[in-house]
Amino acid sequence: MKTLIIGSSGLIGRNLTSQLAEQNESVVCMDLDLGATPDIDGVELVQGDVTNFSEVSQVIGTHEPDRIVHLAYLVGRGALQDLSLSLRVNLIGVDNVFRASVEHNVPRIIWASTLGVYSSIDYDDKLIVTEDSPRPYSPYTAFNTASYYSALKHMNEYQALLYSSREDLDICAIRPSTVFGPGRYTGYPWVGNFVEDAMSGKTTNVPMHPDSTFGLVYVDDVVNLFEKVTMAKKLNFDVYNTGGNLISIAEIVETVNTTLGGNMVPDTSREPTFQFNISHERAHEEFGYDILSFAESIKRHSSLIS
Numbered sequence: 001m002k003t004l005i006i007g008s009s010g011l012i013g014r015n016l017t018s019q020l021a022e023q024n025e026s027v028v029c030m031d032l033d034l035g036a037t038p039d040i041d042g043v044e045l046v047q048g049d050v051t052n053f054s055e056v057s058q059v060i061g062t063h064e065p066d067r068i069v070h071l072a073y074l075v076g077r078g079a080l081q082d083l084s085l086s087l088r089v090n091l092i093g094v095d096n097v098f099r100a101s102v103e104h105n106v107p108r109i110i111w112a113s114t115l116g117v118y119s120s121i122d123y124d125d126k127l128i129v130t131e132d133s134p135r136p137y138s139p140y141t142a143f144n145t146a147s148y149y150s151a152l153k154h155m156n157e158y159q160a161l162l163y164s165s166r167e168d169l170d171i172c173a174i175r176p177s178t179v180f181g182p183g184r185y186t187g188y189p190w191v192g193n194f195v196e197d198a199m200s201g202k203t204t205n206v207p208m209h210p211d212s213t214f215g216l217v218y219v220d221d222v223v224n225l226f227e228k229v230t231m232a233k234k235l236n237f238d239v240y241n242t243g244g245n246l247i248s249i250a251e252i253v254e255t256v257n258t259t260l261g262g263n264m265v266p267d268t269s270r271e272p273t274f275q276f277n278i279s280h281e282r283a284h285e286e287f288g289y290d291i292l293s294f295a296e297s298i299k300r301h302s303s304l305i306s
Contacts, residue, residue: 002026003230004065006050006097007072009036011184012112012176015223016069017043020230028063031072036183050093057100064104067230070097070111075186079149090152091159098163098171106169110229113157113173113239115215115278116150129276131175131239164238172229172237174222177244177278180297181219182304191216194252195301198262205265208249211272215244216252218297221290225280228287236286243280245294255295260302 003020007013008029014037020027021040029037030048037045044063048055050072060068072093079086094111101109118129120136137154160171184192190206197204208214222242229240247255253264283289292300 001066001231002028002063003067003069004028004030004060004063005069005071006030006048006056007070008045009033010071010073010075011179011181011186011219012222012226013069013071014038014183015181015219016071016226016230019223019227025231028059028065030059050096051088053096053100056093056096057103060100060104060106066107068097068101068106068109069226069230070094070109073112075149079152083148086148086152090149091155094156094159098159098169102163102167102169108170108172108230108235110172110174110226111156111160113175114150114153115175115177115241115244115276117153117157117175118276118278119147119150121276123274123276125274127276128279129241130279131237131241131282160238170235172235173239174225174229174242175239175278176222176242177215177217179219179222179242180216181301184219194256194262194264195260195298196305198256198260198264199302199305201263203263203265204256205267206249206253207267207270209268209270209272210248210250210253210266212249212266212270213246213274214249214252215246215275215278216294216297217242217244218292218300220300221292221297225283225287225289228283228289232287237282240283240286241278241280242283243278243291245291245297246275246277247294252294256298259295259298 009031028044030046117135163169164171194204249266256262
C-alpha cells in the first residue's frame, strides 16, 4: 500500500514518515519545504505547494496513492500572522487535496482537525467530550488567540462532510489535543521548549495560572493513531479524538521540575482557564489505542535529547 503524506515536514508528518517507512510501507512525501522531512531510503520526496491545485493533482496522479494523510497547515497563532496565506493553505489547500483525490479516485484521506472545534461548548468540569459532542463555533472563547485557526478547522470539517456525502469520498479526521515532543516549534511557545529547557537548566515561563487546566498528548501517541487509521482495512467512523492528559498547570510544573529538575514558572497574575476532558475511547475500542501518561511522555521526550 502506498501513502502520500502532504505536509511531511511538520511534527506529525516527519514522525509518521519514519514510522511507516520502518514498517516497509511505500511512502511519498510532499511539502513546499522538504528540509525537515526525513531523508529515508525508499521514501520519495516531492516538492509541492498545497495551494496550487495543478501541483497537488499532478503529484496524486503521478504516484497513485492508496491513502493520503493531509497535514499541511499553518498552526495556532501562526495562522494569525498572514491571514491571506492562512486562507490559501488552511482552506483552499484542503479543498485542493479533497478535489484532486476525487479526480484520481483515492480510496481514503486522513486529515488533522483539532480539539479547537470543541472550544465553544459551555464549560463544565464534569463534561467528557466525545466525537459526537456538539461543535458550535464562536470566536469569543477563552482561546480567542487561536479562534481564527479553529474557525478554519470548523470549515474543514464541513468541507470533509460535503465531499464525503456528495462524492462518496472516504475521509477521516483525527482531532488531536495539544501535541508536544522533540521538534515542536509552532503553537504555544512553552509547549515547544519546556522539556528542552529543563534539560539545559533554563527557566520556562508559562503564561497561565497554576490552576488552569491543559490537555497534552505526546507526539508518538498521535502518530500511532494516524498510523492505525491510515493502515486500517475498514474504519467504523469518520472522526477520532487523540485524547490527552488533562492536568493543571501546577501539576505540569511539579512533574517537570521533580522528574527533570526543571524550573517551570506559572503566572499567578493570570485568570485561570480550563480545557475539556477529551475522550479517546472510540479509538481505544476500535484500535486498542492508548496514550502515555504525562510523566511517561516527558521521560521519553527527555531520553531523545539527553
